[in-house]
Amino acid sequence: MNLILLEPPDWLDASHARLTDARRLQHLRDVHRAQPGDRLTVGALDGRIGRAELLTLDDAEATLRIEALDREPPPPLPVHLLLALPRPRMLARTLEHVAALGVKRLTLLHTARVEKSYWQSPELRPEKIRQHLLLGLEQARDTRLPEVAFETRFKPFLEDRLPALLANRRGLLAHPGMPAACPRGIDDPTLLAIGPEGGFVDYEVERLLESGFEGIHLGERILRVETAVTALLARLF
Amino acid sequence: MNLILLEPPDWLDASHARLTDARRLQHLRDVHRAQPGDRLTVGALDGRIGRAELLTLDDAEATLRIEALDREPPPPLPVHLLLALPRPRMLARTLEHVAALGVKRLTLLHTARVEKSYWQSPELRPEKIRQHLLLGLEQARDTRLPEVAFETRFKPFLEDRLPALLANRRGLLAHPGMPAACPRGIDDPTLLAIGPEGGFVDYEVERLLESGFEGIHLGERILRVETAVTALLARLF
Numbered sequence: 001m002n003l004i005l006l007e008p009p010d011w012l013d014a015s016h017a018r019l020t021d022a023r024r025l026q027h028l029r030d031v032h033r034a035q036p037g038d039r040l041t042v043g044a045l046d047g048r049i050g051r052a053e054l055l056t057l058d059d060a061e062a063t064l065r066i067e068a069l070d071r072e073p074p075p076p077l078p079v080h081l082l083l084a085l086p087r088p089r090m091l092a093r094t095l096e097h098v099a100a101l102g103v104k105r106l107t108l109l110h111t112a113r114v115e116k117s118y119w120q121s122p123e124l125r126p127e128k129i130r131q132h133l134l135l136g137l138e139q140a141r142d143t144r145l146p147e148v149a150f151e152t153r154f155k156p157f158l159e160d161r162l163p164a165l166l167a168n169r170r171g172l173l174a175h176p177g178m179p180a181a182c183p184r185g186i187d188d189p190t191l192l193a194i195g196p197e198g199g200f201v202d203y204e205v206e207r208l209l210e211s212g213f214e215g216i217h218l219g220e221r222i223l224r225v226e227t228a229v230t231a232l233l234a235r236l237f
Numbered sequence: 238m239n240l241i242l243l244e245p246p247d248w249l250d251a252s253h254a255r256l257t258d259a260r261r262l263q264h265l266r267d268v269h270r271a272q273p274g275d276r277l278t279v280g281a282l283d284g285r286i287g288r289a290e291l292l293t294l295d296d297a298e299a300t301l302r303i304e305a306l307d308r309e310p311p312p313p314l315p316v317h318l319l320l321a322l323p324r325p326r327m328l329a330r331t332l333e334h335v336a337a338l339g340v341k342r343l344t345l346l347h348t349a350r351v352e353k354s355y356w357q358s359p360e361l362r363p364e365k366i367r368q369h370l371l372l373g374l375e376q377a378r379d380t381r382l383p384e385v386a387f388e389t390r391f392k393p394f395l396e397d398r399l400p401a402l403l404a405n406r407r408g409l410l411a412h413p414g415m416p417a418a419c420p421r422g423i424d425d426p427t428l429l430a431i432g433p434e435g436g437f438v439d440y441e442v443e444r445l446l447e448s449g450f451e452g453i454h455l456g457e458r459i460l461r462v463e464t465a466v467t468a469l470l471a472r473l474f
Contacts (some may be wrong), residue, residue, distance in 0.1 A: 002459045074457045097464050140458035184421045184472075218471075220311045221377035222239045227334050230464055231471035234455075235421075 001027045003049065003141040004042045004064070005134060012063075017042070017052070019062040028054075028062055042066060043143040049073055073143040077237045078189045080105040080165060084196035085114045086225045088121040092132050094226045099136025099146055101233050107149045107165075109157060113198040119152060154204065162211055165191050171213035174232050175205055176222060178215030182235050190236065194229060238264045240286065240378040241279045241301070242371060249300075254279075254289070256299040265291070265299055279303060280380040286310055310380040314474045315426045317342040317402060321433035322351045323462045325358040329369050331463045336373025336383055338470050344386045344402075346394060350435040356389060391441065399448055402428050408450035411469050412442055413459060415452030419472050427473065431466060 004024065010017045019025060028034040034054050042064065043049040050069035054062060085108045086094055098106060110119070122128060133146055151157040169191040174182065176199060193200075193208060200208070209215060218231055241261065247254045256262060265271040271291050279301065280286040287306035291299060322345045323331055335343060347356070359365060370383055388394040406428040411419065413436060430437075430445060437445070446452060455468055 096461075100458060100460055100464060101468070102458060139461055142458065221337060221339060221379065223337055224333075224376055227337060227467055230467040231338070234468035234471040 001031070001138045002041065003138050003143075004040055004052070005045055005138050005143060006042055006066075007045045015066045016055075017064045017066060019064070020060065025057070025059070025062055028057060034062075039067075040064070041141065042069070043073065043137075043141070044069055046144055049141065049143060074102060074141065076104040076144065077102040077233060078187060079103055079233065079237065080107065080169060080189075080191045081229070082107045082109055082165075082191055082193040083225075083229065084109050084111045084194065084200070085118050086196065087115070087118055088123040090224070090226050091118075091121075091123050092128075094229055095129060095132035095148075096136040096139070097226060097230050098233070099133040099142070100140040101136075101230065102140070102142065103233070104144060104146045105149075106146055107151055109151045109154065111154055111196055111204055112201040113196045119150075124150070158207055158211060166212050171208075171211070172236070173200075173205070173208050173213035173215045174218065174228065175200055175215055176217055176220075178217045180214060180216050182216045182218050182232060184235055186236055192232060192236070194225065194232065197225060238268070238375045239278065240375050240380075241277055241289070242282055242375050242380060243279055243303075244282045252303045253292075254301045254303060256301070257297065262294070262296070262299055265294060271299075276304075277301070278378065279306070280310065280374075280378070281306055283381055286378065286380060311339065311378065313341045313381065314339040314470060315424060316340055316470065316474065317344065317406060317426075317428045318466070318470075319344045319346055319402075319428055319430040320462075320466065321346050321348045321431065321437070322355050323433065324352070324355055325360040327461070327463050328355075328358075328360050329365075331466055332366060332369035332385075333373040333376070334463060334467050335470070336370040336379070337377040338373075338467065339377070339379065340470070341381060341383045342386075343383055344388055346388045346391065346430075348391055348433055348441055349438040350433045356387075361387070395444055395448060403449050408445075408448070409473070410437075410442070410445050410450035410452045411455065411465065412437055412452055413454055413457075415454045417451065417453050419453045419455050419469060421472055423473055429469060429473070431462065431469065434462060 006017050012018050036054055038054045039051050042052040048069040049071045052064040052066045055065055056063045081103050129148055170188040171191045173193045243254050249255050273291055275291045276288050279289040285306040286308040289301040289303045292302055293300045318340050407425040408428045410430045
């Protein structure tokens, strides 16, 4: 937690906030070893970053006086990530990684090799997803919460929603065996498609290429989804 | 497990192997849903990659007939990774990531912000480290086991062993706030230093820069060690 992210319920008035959740209180006590009088980095959810003085800290609450919110959060990556739904435990970590790396739009997609049961996982509940995204923002000192959408049927997504997403973005399909190496240091608005463990099936690859994606690869190594997501984002942007 | 990595005890003779460990048997049954007659990708530890026919599979063992070992494993990254010892759970995942990404030399270093207790963790036992590295190799279809060294004292390492490591490598120190952005797509032999959660302390940064490292950064976002390691390797090489 490199930033205390203040959500609307945390605010007492325009310059004071109160934290009452066990997770953040414990982190302030045990990791920061914070004391009243300490200056801490804070940010307003979807707003600016600044600093606050810790006024009180006990087992039930922490109170903060906000001194300034005078900096913009770091710039987002110019990417909309289209990710085949990973298995639940990997989804949790992947949400933290992508939030920390600056992804602001994420669509979780059903594909042939996504197990149907994954869509019933408690990890997909809005409050769970939000919690993982907040952890990523707190880690990276960002404040802008990513938007997450679900597409539970491949073909309707491809036919009805994909054309609009690709209308003003460069489509990149990351898939082993594609002809082009992953480009480096681009700044185009990009729609980046990444398959599940085991990859997109041939039919899906063909349809995505027909729809306007360029196929790219990261070399002959096969990476886990969470490793591939970080590696692709770091190399592309 | 995209590759069955055959270790010396697995070999029955020059063209047959037997697996008896529960992890790989379960993976063959439950993930691959393998049947006798199936062709599987195999590799000899520290050797070549090829294919084998599954002859038998039951709860106690799998037997394989090696048909060919005719391909070299993917090329390694030209990097020696110098990593402040992460906390045990993150170490486990980081070992898998770096093995999958092609790191072949890893030195785990004590620094001021590494908790001393981490050095007593069971995760540092050679067999545990080896197991995580093997998982990374199996994932990436690689066969060459990385070498892992421990440096439990910063100053003796810096004074006695670092000069030789830097003699024929480009030293890159990844640290927030360094003046230069992380370079992209280099192929120099590199010694890449990455600090612990919370970073290197100022004294350590100064000493590493004096020793010949170039300071580089990944932008204003603060990443977890496991995310930073993958992002740096993907951007650099």
